[in-house]
Amino acid sequence: MLNAIDKKLLKEVAELEGIPKGAYNIRKNGELMGREVSANIHIETNEAGNGIIVTIKPGTKNESVHIPVILTQAGLHDVVYNTFIIGDDSDVTIVAGCGIHCGSSESEGHSGIHEFRIGRNARVSYVEKHLAIGEGEGRRTLNPTTKIYLEENGHAEMELTQIGGVDEAKRVNEAELGPGCSLLVSEKVLTEGQQHAESRNELMLKGENSRANMVSRSVIKGNSNQDFYVQLTAMAKCFGHIECDAIIMDNGTNQTMPALNARHPDAELTHEASIGKIADDQLIKLMSLGLSYDEAVNKIIQGFLGE
Amino acid sequence: MKGHVMLELKNITFTVPGADNEAPITIIENLNYTFESGKFYAITGPNGSGKTTVAKIIMGIHSQTTGSILFEGEDISKWPVSDRAKAGIAYAFQHSARFKGLTFRDLLSISLGSDDEDKLAEVIARVGICSLDFLNKPVDAKLSGGEIKKIELATVIATNPKLAIYDEPDTGIDLWTIGPMVELLKKEKEKYGTTTIVVSHNKAFLEAADTLILLRKGKIVYNGNLEGALPMLRDLSICKFSDTCEGVADVECYR
Numbered sequence: 435m436l437n438a439i440d441k442k443l444l445k446e447v448a449e450l451e452g453i454p455k456g457a458y459n460i461r462k463n464g465e466l467m468g469r470e471v472s473a474n475i476h477i478e479t480n481e482a483g484n485g486i487i488v489t490i491k492p493g494t495k496n497e498s499v500h501i502p503v504i505l506t507q508a509g510l511h512d513v514v515y516n517t518f519i520i521g522d523d524s525d526v527t528i529v530a531g532c533g534i535h536c537g538s539s540e541s542e543g544h545s546g547i548h549e550f551r552i553g554r555n556a557r558v559s560y561v562e563k564h565l566a567i568g569e570g571e572g573r574r575t576l577n578p579t580t581k582i583y584l585e586e587n588g589h590a591e592m593e594l595t596q597i598g599g600v601d602e603a604k605r606v607n608e609a610e611l612g613p614g615c616s617l618l619v620s621e622k623v624l625t626e627g628q629q630h631a632e633s634r635n636e637l638m639l640k641g642e643n644s645r646a647n648m649v650s651r652s653v654i655k656g657n658s659n660q661d662f663y664v665q666l667t668a669m670a671k672c673f674g675h676i677e678c679d680a681i682i683m684d685n686g687t688n689q690t691m692p693a694l695n696a697r698h699p700d701a702e703l704t705h706e707a708s709i710g711k712i713a714d715d716q717l718i719k720l721m722s723l724g725l726s727y728d729e730a731v732n733k734i735i736q737g738f739l740g741e
Numbered sequence: 742m743k744g745h746v747m748l749e750l751k752n753i754t755f756t757v758p759g760a761d762n763e764a765p766i767t768i769i770e771n772l773n774y775t776f777e778s779g780k781f782y783a784i785t786g787p788n789g790s791g792k793t794t795v796a797k798i799i800m801g802i803h804s805q806t807t808g809s810i811l812f813e814g815e816d817i818s819k820w821p822v823s824d825r826a827k828a829g830i831a832y833a834f835q836h837s838a839r840f841k842g843l844t845f846r847d848l849l850s851i852s853l854g855s856d857d858e859d860k861l862a863e864v865i866a867r868v869g870i871c872s873l874d875f876l877n878k879p880v881d882a883k884l885s886g887g888e889i890k891k892i893e894l895a896t897v898i899a900t901n902p903k904l905a906i907y908d909e910p911d912t913g914i915d916l917w918t919i920g921p922m923v924e925l926l927k928k929e930k931e932k933y934g935t936t937t938i939v940v941s942h943n944k945a946f947l948e949a950a951d952t953l954i955l956l957r958k959g960k961i962v963y964n965g966n967l968e969g970a971l972p973m974l975r976d977l978s979i980c981k982f983s984d985t986c987e988g989v990a991d992v993e994c995y996r
Contacts, residue, residue, distance in 0.1 A: 718802055719838040721822040723851045723896060737842035
């Protein structure tokens, strides 16, 4: 039931060689293609019929769920609302991602809203990759929204990657952290050609001793453009850090706007931001080890984007 | 291979444009030198004498304004850095590059041309100044000055160079590591016949060298053993005119 294009997309966005073991939900061209639940992970279609609800039983440890989306149908703009309810004391990995194959001049797109309700002492690792491939010239758009609500002592790591081929992306990340919670958002975006990507992030540190760390790495090639906004708001004694680096190549443009907002006297908020070309000393070091200029550039970019 | 010519610098001059409409500034002036294969050279001299510039010209990081460079008889004057590296020249930077997202393992694998775990372990053992758990360290701004210098050294040795250039290898290194580092470079020279050039002020490296080259104002003012250079080095080490010196305004100052 998986054709060659489907397999390639699944491999790229969810590191799947075929149908995964354990719980999964694969959505293709706006329809359910396959679903499997496990003893601890339940998946059901939501009432509105526009997405799924993934429920993880309290205490579930070391289990994973794959929920990739693939789009290969010209002219389709798929919209989903998925909810993840993560039980107390659980420790799980969720692998999402959307792969678009565009074979015609008609546009294709996917807008996914993922809402996470993370219980007490629960740990979630969320990995999401976006990729568009294909010979067609239709615009490929991906507009993901992530909403994260962390209860007491919850911990979430979000790894959000846009690998390439996406013409337009508008990402929104929102998070609210309760007491003792921690959140690491790591976003990596590569744009080229005439592509545009925008990322808006609102992280709210509500609980005492909560911690948030937002790391953004952007590579902007060709005539592409990326804009990055993040607002870190502290409502309690907490710690927050923003680190955003953009590498500009060719004629790329970038706007980076980190904002810190302390609403409590014991808040500790920091940020560091940089925009620039690949540093000469990095290139020369790698060339002095025998790499050509182009090989050195690729190696630096690969490392920077954690590939 | 001892006694064979490894590298020849012929009439090397390096100038940089002067500020505004002023005349170009000469950093290296008509420098000629022949480095023999399998020997250990130390280049020393006062700050601003052109030591690092000569080293960078050999590696191709700076291009000489005039003159030519012959490596094993071949004219490499116009070769890019990568080609010189492939030919067997390696360079340890005084200020090592720091990356975001690359580990010591990544760099060492490039040097070796392989990410084979056994080969990585072998080269770590050969270098001997850092442990295996160094491999997964990100080569970023968080590394201490000493750690990054060890990584720099290892990435150079791992290329198995015919000619290794070390620019101030002891910067940031603790006192206790300098001895082993000197021994390492000597061992590399003995065991693998590596022609070694160290740019340094450190006596430990000057003592280890077969030949000492003293640069001043872009010219070689001494070439020989350390003993013969000592009177000049002492003379250069302390400025006797500090009470009357007015800095750059005193252009006649011999330093």
